[in-house]
Amino acid sequence: MTYDAGHYDVIVIGAGHAGVEAAAASARRGAKTLMLSLNLDMIAFMPCNPSIGGPAKGIVVREVDALGGLMGRVIDKTHIQMRLLNTRKGPAVRALRAQADKPLYLKEMKRLLENQENLTLRQGMVEKILVEDDQVKGVVTETKAAYYAPSVIVTTGTFMRGRVIIGDLSYESGPNNQRPTVTLSEQLEELGIEMVRFKTGTPMRVNSHTIDYSKTEIQPGETEPRSFSYETTEFITDQIPCWLTYTNETTHEVINENLGLSPMYSGMIKGTGPRYCPSIEDKVVRFNDKPRHQIFLEPEGRDTEEVYVQGLSTSLPEYVQKQMMETVPGLENAEIMRAGYAIEYDSVVPTQLWPTLETKQIDGLFTAGQINGTSGYEEAAGQGLMAGINAAAKTLDLEPLILDRSEGYIGVMIDDLVTKGTREPYRLLTSRAEFRLMLRHDNADLRLTEKGYELGLIPEERYNRFTEKRRKIEEEKKRLENEIVKATEDVQDIVKESGTTPLKEAVRASDLLRRPEIDYSYIERLTPSDIALTADEKEQVEIQIKYSGYIKKSLEQIEKMRNMESKKIPDYIDYDAIQGLASEAADRLKAVQPLSVGQASRVSGVNPADISILLVYIEQGNVARVSG
Amino acid sequence: MDTDTIAAISTPTGEGAIAIVRLSGDDAVSRANELFQGKDLTTVDSHTMHYGKLLDPETGEIAEEVMASVMRAPKTFTREDIVEINCHGGLVSVNRVLEIVLAQGARLAEPGEFTKRAFLNGRIDLSQAEAVMDLIRAKTDRAMNVALKQMDGRLSVLIQNLRQKLLETLAQVEVNIDYPEYDDVEEMTNDIMQEKTAEVRDEIENLLQTAKQGKILREGLATAIIGRPNVGKSSLMNTLVHENKAIVTEVPGTTRDVIEEYVNVRGVPLRLVDTAGIRETEDIVERIGVERSRQVLTEADLILLVLNYGDELTEEDVKLFEAARDMNMIVLLNKTDLDQKIDIERVKELAGDNPVISTSLIQEEGIDQLENAISSTFFEGEIDSGDMTYVSNVRHVQLLKQSKQALEDAREGMEMGVPIDVVQIDVTRTWELLGEIVGDTVGESLIDELFSQFCLGK
Numbered sequence A: 001m002t003y004d005a006g007h008y009d010v011i012v013i014g015a016g017h018a019g020v021e022a023a024a025a026s027a028r029r030g031a032k033t034l035m036l037s038l039n040l041d042m043i044a045f046m047p048c049n050p051s052i053g054g055p056a057k058g059i060v061v062r063e064v065d066a067l068g069g070l071m072g073r074v075i076d077k078t079h080i081q082m083r084l085l086n087t088r089k090g091p092a093v094r095a096l097r098a099q100a101d102k103p104l105y106l107k108e109m110k111r112l113l114e115n116q117e118n119l120t121l122r123q124g125m126v127e128k129i130l131v132e133d134d135q136v137k138g139v140v141t142e143t144k145a146a147y148y149a150p151s152v153i154v155t156t157g158t159f160m161r162g163r164v165i166i167g168d169l170s171y172e173s174g175p176n177n178q179r180p181t182v183t184l185s186e187q188l189e190e191l192g193i194e195m196v197r198f199k200t201g202t203p204m205r206v207n208s209h210t211i212d213y214s215k216t217e218i219q220p221g222e223t224e225p226r227s228f229s230y231e232t233t234e235f236i237t238d239q240i241p242c243w244l245t246y247t248n249e250t251t252h253e254v255i256n257e258n259l260g261l262s263p264m265y266s267g268m269i270k271g272t273g274p275r276y277c278p279s280i281e282d283k284v285v286r287f288n289d290k291p292r293h294q295i296f297l298e299p300e301g302r303d304t305e306e307v308y309v310q311g312l313s314t315s316l317p318e319y320v321q322k323q324m325m326e327t328v329p330g331l332e333n334a335e336i337m338r339a340g341y342a343i344e345y346d347s348v349v350p351t352q353l354w355p356t357l358e359t360k361q362i363d364g365l366f367t368a369g370q371i372n373g374t375s376g377y378e379e380a381a382g383q384g385l386m387a388g389i390n391a392a393a394k395t396l397d398l399e400p401l402i403l404d405r406s407e408g409y410i411g412v413m414i415d416d417l418v419t420k421g422t423r424e425p426y427r428l429l430t431s432r433a434e435f436r437l438m439l440r441h442d443n444a445d446l447r448l449t450e451k452g453y454e455l456g457l458i459p460e461e462r463y464n465r466f467t468e469k470r471r472k473i474e475e476e477k478k479r480l481e482n483e484i485v486k487a488t489e490d491v492q493d494i495v496k497e498s499g500t501t502p503l504k505e506a507v508r509a510s511d512l513l514r515r516p517e518i519d520y521s522y523i524e525r526l527t528p529s530d531i532a533l534t535a536d537e538k539e540q541v542e543i544q545i546k547y548s549g550y551i552k553k554s555l556e557q558i559e560k561m562r563n564m565e566s567k568k569i570p571d572y573i574d575y576d577a578i579q580g581l582a583s584e585a586a587d588r589l590k591a592v593q594p595l596s597v598g599q600a601s602r603v604s605g606v607n608p609a610d611i612s613i614l615l616v617y618i619e620q621g622n623v624a625r626v627s628g
Numbered sequence B: 001m002d003t004d005t006i007a008a009i010s011t012p013t014g015e016g017a018i019a020i021v022r023l024s025g026d027d028a029v030s031r032a033n034e035l036f037q038g039k040d041l042t043t044v045d046s047h048t049m050h051y052g053k054l055l056d057p058e059t060g061e062i063a064e065e066v067m068a069s070v071m072r073a074p075k076t077f078t079r080e081d082i083v084e085i086n087c088h089g090g091l092v093s094v095n096r097v098l099e100i101v102l103a104q105g106a107r108l109a110e111p112g113e114f115t116k117r118a119f120l121n122g123r124i125d126l127s128q129a130e131a132v133m134d135l136i137r138a139k140t141d142r143a144m145n146v147a148l149k150q151m152d153g154r155l156s157v158l159i160q161n162l163r164q165k166l167l168e169t170l171a172q173v174e175v176n177i178d179y180p181e182y183d184d185v186e187e188m189t190n191d192i193m194q195e196k197t198a199e200v201r202d203e204i205e206n207l208l209q210t211a212k213q214g215k216i217l218r219e220g221l222a223t224a225i226i227g228r229p230n231v232g233k234s235s236l237m238n239t240l241v242h243e244n245k246a247i248v249t250e251v252p253g254t255t256r257d258v259i260e261e262y263v264n265v266r267g268v269p270l271r272l273v274d275t276a277g278i279r280e281t282e283d284i285v286e287r288i289g290v291e292r293s294r295q296v297l298t299e300a301d302l303i304l305l306v307l308n309y310g311d312e313l314t315e316e317d318v319k320l321f322e323a324a325r326d327m328n329m330i331v332l333l334n335k336t337d338l339d340q341k342i343d344i345e346r347v348k349e350l351a352g353d354n355p356v357i358s359t360s361l362i363q364e365e366g367i368d369q370l371e372n373a374i375s376s377t378f379f380e381g382e383i384d385s386g387d388m389t390y391v392s393n394v395r396h397v398q399l400l401k402q403s404k405q406a407l408e409d410a411r412e413g414m415e416m417g418v419p420i421d422v423v424q425i426d427v428t429r430t431w432e433l434l435g436e437i438v439g440d441t442v443g444e445s446l447i448d449e450l451f452s453q454f455c456l457g458k
């Protein structure tokens, strides 16, 4: 029989990247929060690559940080290498990527959580979610502890009926031989929640001592101090390199000869894998004209000899994995410490969720992370944060937080998931964002800190620092819009130095800054500011002025989108009763239940005429109410 | 509600002597006023009508004579400001007016949109709401059908190809952004991008050209008959009209000197314009005619210059050759039944590459040769109208123009050194606009392209 183990405002099941952010955000909003997980030594474990950030994903980390989340702060303290990517491209697509010290990352995350007010950590396998009349009541663990809460967030990742596959070997398991979760998956199905089967995979890890690095190319880190978090003040400067090598024709021969043994091709794997993370056998088959594929050797930490072999993700039998490596320069004698494998798991069809990540079916039940059909640590963290914020709001009767597509990659991701769903594990890409010039790595704080502060996720002191920064940027922009640079000899010298054409007459400083060759450092020399600006602030001034034309265009489009977004669809709407609505559109709308006309317009199978009709129908209701 | 200004032809097409283009929206009056030469429409009383001229904003020239009615909110059909531009009832005029209004910045109204606005602004009572929705559905379906029918299968293929070209370029930009560590993907540089976008821009430009040709097919090749008095211009017109079935007979407009007739010559529709005769004159009434003639001349697609075979070449004839220089021209030596006085060598010299045809209209001679010359001028011998792709739908033309603009913006950005991922915003826009033509704007295609074209992942 169960025993009453305590009452909470919010319970989080799982301590992966989604779980930890959910728990911390909920606690920071003031909800008494319990985080339950299988193994407290595996908090925020990275089952795959030892890396955080990258294009789009790195921007999510910054957004999480701007809303008070943990990921940025933790990786800033525990990386072995950090780089700013796409520096030669425009500001919209720059992003940070860090190589993580995996064991250290886990430890630091655990420390932060242990010291989080309002948060309780407990080890335990949740067996069942308590539901009465479609309303969540709590959870029960396999040791029969019953915990009660009006809001529960499920973040159980790839554990849901997980099955590991290597060659013809297959067994029920979570990632890295952890116990799988079977009963929860079954229960969700019983509750009427539709699930799909996805798969992913990971490459082998090898012992560093057995790699011949002389046959590989070095990939050093950067010495420039960088950080994800706006709170970080100390930077790690001794960076550890990664290494680059390649597969070759012989490697591909080995793979081709053994294709029959691959569970992917033998039909043993039924789940849908992500296209952006193909296994090496996939790559060789689909791109058979490519003579070689890149392999990055990434250390898993400072105090471990394990090295992650990025590029060789595979579910071929272990001995084939060994044969494959023997053909790769530098890896000829590499010893496999852990073999690569594929994993299949259940995930929730995400169109069953509200944009708050609450399920439509069960009141108070939220899901976040890989369970929602995404893949990736950052995607999980972003959803976890939002689910935590909203679950706390639900219990405490506070304002929920929904980010729209112009406010953050987090908004783009969640809108995509709940509006369109996904047919494969979903990964964020910059191309998914229509306003990516606005969703920059450099302005995540300007976009979100205000919101974070309003919701109580950002401390007063940090908020004050932020408003000061914002004020200085605005002031400097205004100054440059008014400042006239005269075409004196001194000025012309500096102007010429930049490589741009000399001034014909006096110009506004802001117009000068719009020239491609001129960056803020020149402006600074031509017309120094009275106030001391930080590097971040200067960058902000430069980007906002330089791209003002494009930014203005984006803002106009955003305005249009918001206009449609602001037309709310009442929850009592009966799509079948709307005359003229195409029946396919009505079916899709019934399934997705969009909250606004804007969201409705993004549902697949709904065309502009349907949207017009919907608009008229909704306005009709408004008219009726006004005149009645 | 959106209050951007929408416009559409609000009279049935091809019927009636007068057609109306209607604008509705917050800035309907100011927009119309910008195009209108006459009274300041922004200050006239509501519900009044004014005579004036409509200027083509692209050329700054006078395009049409119109009457504009100004009706201010709220006592209008849509409860927004409305301007109705009344023009000549033919397809040519009304389409021209619509195009001008759209070029100025009004948006082409969606099917049923005026009615929708009327409803949303509370003009139509509640019980009519469902009728409105039916109307939108019906009109949309019909418009789609019409658009589909108007859309040549070849056009659709062409647009799809252009989109594919852009998509490949975009995918390459994306892959450089999302997978910067992959060294085997060619870096998409501004140079490559310039090259690719130039190809697409040229093709869009070509399509817009065919839109013009398509328009000629629909509206007729504007053909001006010029010549000194009495050389036989009116006779030529009569002959052509008599020989060929007139398609439409337009009422002579407000000018008494220019007469238009529509005829079909061997598959080439001609809009014949007989001018009052171009020559220097002090007579005020005649002058108006001459002004008009000069204008007719510059707008003409084809000039038929008539000379008198039985007369010496005059100073005036030479001036006419000059006025028509660089234009498509056919020279007629009329009245071959008379004794030759004209210097044929000189005429051929003046005519240059243009054909010179001898006729005697009175004896009905040389008319076949003339018609052959007309037909081959348009089809240039080899072009057979069956093989051409015409863009004819106003919406398609509008979208093509916008696509071209977006692409020009992208190219301007590249020239100014704007980073490629920012330039890409405009290229993506082009791709979306082209997608609207073929009714395909599904967002996943780029990501699909990305992963099918490049080998990525761990």
Ligand SMILES: Cc1cc2nc3c(=O)[nH]c(=O)nc-3n(C[C@H](O)[C@H](O)[C@H](O)COP(=O)(O)OP(=O)(O)OC[C@H]3O[C@@H](n4cnc5c(N)ncnc54)[C@H](O)[C@@H]3O)c2cc1C
Residues within 6 Å of the ligand: A013, A014, A015, A016, A017, A018, A019, A036, A037, A038, A039, A042, A043, A044, A045, A046, A047, A048, A049, A124, A125, A126, A127, A155, A156, A157, A158, A159, A175, A176, A180, A181, A184, A200, A201, A202, A277, A341, A342, A343, A368, A369, A370, A371, A374, A375, A376, A377, A380, B458
């Ligand atoms: C083999 C493999 C390869 C991957 N490859 C990639 C890749 O290449 N690229 C990429 O971006 N992402 C990859 N991922 C995905 C990435 O690891 C996940 O997206 C991310 O970790 C998901 O975070 P999460 O918090 O949703 O779930 P997880 O990190 O899986 O965390 C789930 C948590 O729930 C707990 N839990 C599970 N069941 C219960 C229960 N019943 N009771 C209590 N606690 C429970 C677990 O202990 C764990 O703490 C891979 C994952 C795996 C397993």
Ligand SMILES: Nc1nc2c(ncn2[C@@H]2O[C@H](COP(=O)(O)OP(=O)(O)O)[C@@H](O)[C@H]2O)c(=O)[nH]1
Residues within 6 Å of the ligand: B227, B228, B229, B230, B231, B232, B233, B234, B235, B236, B334, B335, B336, B337, B338, B359, B360, B361, B362, B363
């Ligand atoms: N002899 C002769 N007379 C012609 C010919 N064509 C036209 N005319 C006459 O020339 C006169 C002027 O013709 P018209 O068509 O009115 O000339 P317009 O002033 O150029 O329009 C009329 O009397 C016609 O009958 C022709 O081929 N031969």
Ligand SMILES: [Mg+2]
Residues within 6 Å of the ligand: B230, B233, B234
């Ligand atoms: Mg005459």
